[in-house]
Amino acid sequence: MAAGREHFGSRFAVIMAMAGSAIGLGNIWRFPYMVGENGGAAFILVYILSSFLLSLPIFFSEAVIGRSTHANTFGAMRQLAPGTPWRWLGLLTILSPVIILSYYSVVGGWSVEYLLKSLALQFRTPEAAAGFGGFISSTWGPLVCHTVFLALCAAVILGGVKSGIEKFSKLTMPVLFVLIVLIMIYSLSLPGASEGVRYLVKPDFSKLTPSAVAAAMGQSFFSLSLGVGTILTYASYIHKDENLLVSGAGTAAFDLVFALLAGFAVMPAVFAAGIEPAAGPGLVFETLPHIFAKMGLASPWLSSGVAILFFITILVAALSSAISMFEVGVAYLVEEKGISRRTATLGLFAFAWTLGALCSLSFGPLSGFKLFGETLFSFCDKLTSNFLMTFGGLLFTLFVGWKMDKMRVRNELTNGGSLPMNGRLFGIIYFMIKWVAPVVIGIIFVTNLLL
Numbered sequence: 378m379a380a381g382r383e384h385f386g387s388r389f390a391v392i393m394a395m396a397g398s399a400i401g402l403g404n405i406w407r408f409p410y411m412v413g414e415n416g417g418a419a420f421i422l423v424y425i426l427s428s429f430l431l432s433l434p435i436f437f438s439e440a441v442i443g444r445s446t447h448a449n450t451f452g453a454m455r456q457l458a459p460g461t462p463w464r465w466l467g468l469l470t471i472l473s474p475v476i477i478l479s480y481y482s483v484v485g486g487w488s489v490e491y492l493l494k495s496l497a498l499q500f501r502t503p504e505a506a507a508g509f510g511g512f513i514s515s516t517w518g519p520l521v522c523h524t525v526f527l528a529l530c531a532a533v534i535l536g537g538v539k540s541g542i543e544k545f546s547k548l549t550m551p552v553l554f555v556l557i558v559l560i561m562i563y564s565l566s567l568p569g570a571s572e573g574v575r576y577l578v579k580p581d582f583s584k585l586t587p588s589a590v591a592a593a594m595g596q597s598f599f600s601l602s603l604g605v606g607t608i609l610t611y612a613s614y615i616h617k618d619e620n621l622l623v624s625g626a627g628t629a630a631f632d633l634v635f636a637l638l639a640g641f642a643v644m645p646a647v648f649a650a651g652i653e654p655a656a657g658p659g660l661v662f663e664t665l666p667h668i669f670a671k672m673g674l675a676s677p678w679l680s681s682g683v684a685i686l687f688f689i690t691i692l693v694a695a696l697s698s699a700i701s702m703f704e705v706g707v708a709y710l711v712e713e714k715g716i717s718r719r720t721a722t723l724g725l726f727a728f729a730w731t732l733g734a735l736c737s738l739s740f741g742p743l744s745g746f747k748l749f750g751e752t753l754f755s756f757c758d759k760l761t762s763n764f765l766m767t768f769g770g771l772l773f774t775l776f777v778g779w780k781m782d783k784m785r786v787r788n789e790l791t792n793g794g795s796l797p798m799n800g801r802l803f804g805i806i807y808f809m810i811k812w813v814a815p816v817v818i819g820i821i822f823v824t825n826l827l828l
């Protein structure tokens with residue numbers, strides 16, 4: 378273990394930090410929409426199954442690599458497979474989170490703008506709610522907000538693992554749950570909300586096409602931040618005596634519960650306002666402000682209050698995820714290149730800021746610039762969520778299942794045999810890592826490649 382390396386202080390800290398990475402924009406705008414589109418409760422069922430049967434094996438693979446080496450992604454692969462091409466996996470999983478961070482920070486920036494707007498009590502008229510397209514395609518406003526968002530991440534990262542990431546996660550995660558529950562209660566109390574509930578819970582197996590199943594799996598990877606080294610890096614800060622199975626299951630459970638709460642916070646309000654649920658960012662930044670404005674006509678203070686709580690929730694959820702992506706690169710630069718945490722943070726800030734700025738401009742002045750037919754923002758999004766995350770997840774499971782010494786994997790998951798885990802449970806998890814996960818993820822990867 379590297380001298381002076383920091384560790385999370387407790388199990389609670391581990392789960393809060395990992396849940397912080399997992400709970401993000403994916404839970405709030407993507408999950409509710411996908412549930413409705415893909416068969417309601419039928420989709421939720423596949424999502425739960427794939428979270429526990431497929432995503433958890435990848436989670437454990439990353440966690441085993443990270444905790445057994447106590448190193449950054451590149452250092453970990455070098456330690457476990459010196460002189461082999463596996464080090465490229467270490468490098469790939471430094472590049473992927475930085476790319477995600479860049480465009481994620483643009484959306485994080487939008488939430489800064491919308492929080493400020495709601496604090497200025499602007500969502501009281503339908504006109505104020507209509508400006509989303511105009512805002513994101515403008516030049517300076519989104520750039521300033523992207524800068525503010527990334528600077529907030531950098532400030533937490535500069536604090537280090539314990540005083541930065543751990544403190545931030547322990548404070549904000551419980552608050553996030555309280556906020557989303559309050560918003561959900563309000564949303565469910567609106568007249569007409571039951572339509573939205575039905576939209577989420579009615580199982581419609583006819584909509585459960587193969588592509589809906591692949592979407593459920595993809596969403597569960599994205600939501601648990603898998604395949605890009607964030608879980609590996611956070612696991613490298615976990616003490617040897619912590620139970621990885623409990624940390625993994627706890628994180629997956631928090632992530633799932635939060636996604637469900639977000640679904641019940643968003644969709645009933647959408648239906649109560651008589652609006653068709655929209656896809657992606659439009660749902661959060663266009664439809665909801667419209668709803669706040671509609672409610673504002675009847676009760677301006679209440680609707681402004683709910684809008685403020687809602688955009689705080691999005692901002693905090695996005696920040697805690699972005700921080701985990703930031704940390705992957707910082708850990709690499711500090712440990713492999715021997716530079717200070719401060720310099721590493723500034724360097725990554727500069728890189729992610731530049732790529733993010735180009736992504737932001739791709740909604741406006743640079744919208745004509747296309748890569749493989751996509752704007753830069755959507756290219757970075759598709760490249761990472763459709764390819765790099767699944768590819769990384771596939772390689773992590775292959776590495777742990779086929780290359781790593783089985784005894785070492787067992788020792789890591791059972792803490793040297795001291796945990797009360799019977800051989801059968803380990804056998805099942807190992808089988809999932811070695812056979813089931815790589816085959817299914819491989820199929821998803823090839824399908825994404827071909828479609």
Ligand code: PFF
Nearest residue numbers: 399401402403599600602607
């Ligand atoms: N899990 C995050 C979300 O649901 O928004 C997204 C994410 C975070 C992806 C961290 C990748 C990552 F490394």
